[in-house]
Amino acid sequence: MNTMNPNIVNETATTETRAVSAADTDISHADNGYGETVGKPFTDNPKFALRDVEVYYGDTQAIKGISLDIRKNQVISFIGPSGCGKSTFLRCLNRMNDSIDSCRVKGRLELDGQDIYDRKRDVVELRARVGMVFQKPNPFPKSIYDNVAYGPRIHGLANRKSELDDIVENSLKKAGLWAEVKDRLDSPGTGLSGGQQQRLCIARAIAVSPEVVLMDEPCSALDPIATARIEELISELSESYTIIIVTHSMQQAARVSHRTAYFHLGHLIEVNETNKVFTSPQHELTESYITGRFG
Amino acid sequence: MxxxxxxxxxxxxxxxxxxxxxxxxxxxxxxxxxxxxxxxxxxxxxxxxxxxxxxxxxxxxxxxxxxxxxxxxxxxxxxxxxxxxxxxxxxxxxxxxxxxxxxxxxxxxxxxxxxxxxxxxxxxxxxxxxxxxxxxxxxxxxxxxxxxxxxxxxxxxNAREKVESTLRKIFFLCAALAILTTVGIIFSVIFETIRFFGKVSFIEFFFGTSWSPQTAIRADQVGADGAFGMIPLFVGTLLISSIAMLVAVPVGLMSAIYLSEYASKPVRAIFKPALEMLAGVPTVVYGFFAALTVAPFISDIAEAIGLSASSQSALAAGLVMGIMIIPFVSSLSDDVINAVPQTMRDGSLALGATQSETMKKVIFPAALPGIMGGVLLAVSRAIGETMIVVMAAGLAANMTANPLEAVTTVTVQIVTLLVGDQEFDSAKTLAAFALGMMLFIVTLLLNIVALHVVRKYREQYD
Amino acid sequence: MTDQLSQAELVRQSLKRRYRKEWRFRTYGILAIGVAILALVILFTDIISKGYTGFLKTTVTLEVPLDPELMYLDDPTDPEQIRMADFVAPLQQALLNELPTAEKGDRRELGRLMNSYAANQLRDQLQANPDWLGTTRTMTFLANTDVEVYVKHKDDEAYSIKLSDQQQRWVDELVDRGVVESSFNDVFFSSGDSRDPSNAGIAGAIVGSLLTMLVTLCLSFPIGVAAAIYLEEFAPQNRWTDFIEVNINNLAAVPSIIFGLLGLAVFINLFGMPRSVPMVGGLVLTLMTLPTIIISSRASIKSVPPSIREAAEGIGASKMQVVLHHVLPLALPGMLTGSIIGMAQALGETAPLLLIGMVAFIVDVPGGFFESATVMPVQIFLWAGSPELAFIERASAAIMVLLAFLISMNALAIWLRKRLERRW
Structure with a gap:
């Protein structure tokens, strides 16, 4: 297990470009680093139970043995410097990495006690339960209505047009976009502003009624006002959905999440209640990061 | 010397x-x-x-x-x-x-x-x-x-400046040769076409339903003037091109989709060059194949099931032309499909769409303008293709929609009228240039529209 | 909560149907590729099965009695006597000697087994060696085409055997005695076209193609590269340049036969250049391939990173120096690749050459750019139109040779690209 057998990696190198090898152990200044994850990674009755997860791109190991529980109807933030593997880890949770040929995932990843990477596991069904919102807004080149209705249509969630209308309306309302677009549902989704596009993508994701929504830096392409709107939305959504959000902004993590996980070069360093991570970090790497010494 | x-x-x-x-x-x-x-x-x-x-x-x-x-x-x-x-x-x-x-x-x-x-x-x-x-x-x-x-x-x-400016002028002339070529094409067909319309009326050429350009040897012979109605040629060209597109578009498009979305790397590495090999086969070889293998095969089959088929059929020429165009359609579609950003695919897959749903409902509609452009280019290619039809379609100017009959096309007639001994100023020779002019205008329009559509499409995702 | 569960249930229910569709879609894809590959395989096997026998010739090796009385000839150095002499009789006599079953009255029938050019061959040899007169010489001749067809294809129903039963028996006997043999067809590679399939070869067409391609290459590569450099590096961004660009893209998609019309009207009718010559063919093909070469050259100039240009400009190099010293050498491999592919296209092109008269029946191997010639694809076209299956066999063999050229050109292009192209 890599968590038991610390590998020391030069801090300036990103994991994507470096293979872990015996030579790496020569660099010693972070020797105290990557042992067991500190804080409280495990909870009772988790939505996701992840154990010893390792991800490889070809020969390069991007995730080096992470164990973590994710609680139901909570928001958890993944933070960490660029290239620490947080997005890669996030994409494992609904198997979006499947489409990358060279990517391999090891370890045990369970959703409600069932293995995600089980051979018999249906990836379509999994993704219907675990939705995702991406870094850059990516509405389909279709009308606003068709964007939201896409998921329910392919999954056959509505029997009648009126049911579909209801789903679209509710999703747009939940995403806080209804008031702005209700008069122009037929206009193309690509014509909206960046923030509106991202909310449209969130509406599209929740239209399928997923149990979990993964968000990969959902605000990184948005201006501050649009960001504030999305953050508000995340807090509202957390009542009915489990939300996992990758973010570069520590303030955002502090504002929206119940728990925060700090990643460093493919290792999970510390997980705890958000206020604890930000007020009294237990690991010195976490502390360096949140006090802005690197990142 | x-x-x-x-x-x-x-x-x-x-x-x-x-x-x-x-x-x-x-x-x-x-x-x-x-x-x-x-x-x-x-x-x-x-x-x-x-x-x-x-x-x-x-x-x-x-x-x-x-x-x-x-x-x-x-x-x-x-x-x-x-x-x-x-x-x-x-x-x-x-x-x-x-x-x-x-x-x-x-x-x-x-x-x-x-x-x-x-x-x-x-x-x-x-x-x-x-x-x-x-x-x-x-x-x-x-x-x-x-x-x-x-x-x-x-x-x-300052010799450098002088040498460089001369070189630049030479470079410019080389680039302008493209315009000169276009002008040359227009002029080489336009004069003869005008002379042709001096002999044959406009209305007969565009609306006439009979084509038999054989001018008589003696002036008093029956049908001495020949008939120059291009409708049968137009119908023949259309028939063969439609058959070709019916083969090439589905096969080309689906193989592009399969190779870009489903196939693993080694599979792609084998089949993509194999498809490209089809594109490298000269048209005369396709013509040989159509005339000597496919056409007899089709007429045998037709006779076996009780249909009458001529030894040269539109179907044979169309099928083989379709095969020729497959790699053309597939490589253009491949470009277009790959230009659709990956985020679009991810967006759909993350909602739990299957690959085919993503393809059919997101990628394909997004790529449609580009694919249409490619198909138009392919149509222009089918219309202008010469050797396959010369060898396999025949000379009989039949007005028919029956693919088992022999038809003739615009290109076949151009070749037939201009190969061998020509009489200058005879309506027969001039007709070839008039047909050439039609062919040039039609393909030019198709190309302009198609290239414009494709370019606009590319800009959208750049 | 219950709502969510029922949603999940709905999704699960839809799965079976959706996976069926998925499977169907994927099957369509595999079928499409299957169809394309099948077409390729059928095309190649068809041509190979039709043509591989074209690489075999059938010869007759005889002890020819060069008897002066038989030939009515006693002085081979006298042209008048040579003109009147009978060179068929010694061949008939030689066959008669080989076939104990044949009688003197069969001479005529026997003579038909020999190639129509055999007598001429005998005459030429005797003229070259006058002292052979009166001796008996072992000589090898091509067999008659009918004999060749019989020897190669007697079991093939597609071919009709034109020999009489008696002649068939003779040929069988000659084959048994080793007089009639099949061997590698060197005639096919060393002679020009002929009315007689067994004497027909592709040497003339190959040389014609080479000459035509030489003209095309020498003109289209420099002009194409120069035009690409102008458009990519020097052209101002204005309507004029846009117009040139649209023009080039359109020309690349103009049907090739239109270029034939251009060649006919401009080079032949306007400039009065001769028909059927490699020079005019090369000019027409140059105009046809130029757009392809320009487009691919521009693409490879574009792929040279701007940093290299900036670095050179930073040292104070003029724009032309930047282009000629830095951009061009880096872009050259890509340009070469594009040009080879363009040349391969031109090599396989037929239609425009038909219009400028390269369809004439030409026996001699062309010796220059202004001599009548034909090219490989046109030769194939001519033979393919012949009712004689022996010509079809030659056409298939010629296709194999042409395809071998094309495949090696494309392979060379791919190899060059792999070998020389830099990744930035």
């Missing part, structure tokens, strides 16, 4: 001019304290001398070669005795070919009229004279040009 030998000689002269120019510029630089005090490097002085030596000489050589034959012909015709002098362009070409045959010895002078034999001798003499004059002129221009440029080498001249 033959032009084939003249050309290497000019090259040698250019090399000498370069070497002398180089030497002179160095010699001039010496007393000034080295080449640093020249305005340009010796190389540029030398290059300038070489250009002055080569360019005018080559230009004159090209012009001479271009107009020599025409001038000599005019001279010969002008000097013919009155009774041999031709009245029409058709006769003129006949007489001229007779003279040149006698001159080259292919036809014995003994059997030709006296005037012809004399003209043949004059032709030989004129040719020799012309070659001599050309050689002398070109070589003296080359030497003179090189010498003047060599004399004018001076330290204060």
């Amino acid at each position: 033959q032009p084939a030998n003249l050309f290497p000689l000019i090259v040698v002269l250019v090399a000498i001019a370069f070497a002398l120019g180089y030497a002179r510029s160095r010699a001039l630089a010496m007393p000034l304290g080295g080449i640093r005090n020249l305005k340009s490097l010796p190389f540029y002085y030398a290059a300038r001398a070489a250009m002055w030596c080569g360019l005018p000489a080559l230009l004159i050589l090209a012009c001479w070669l271009g107009f020599e034959a025409k001038v000599i012909q005019t001279l010969i015709v002008g000097s013919l005795p009155a009774e041999l002098r031709p009245d029409t362009a058709g006769q003129a070409s006949l007489v001229l070919s007779q003279i040149s045959n006698v001159a080259s010895g292919a036809l014995s002078g003994d059997f030709a009229p006296e005037g012809i034999a004399a003209a043949a001798e004059r032709l030989e003499a004129l040719r020799a004279q012309s070659t001599f004059m050309m050689t002398a002129l070109v070589l003296s221009i080359a030497v003179l040009g090189g010498f003047i440029a060599w004399l004018r080498i001076a330290p204060h001249i």
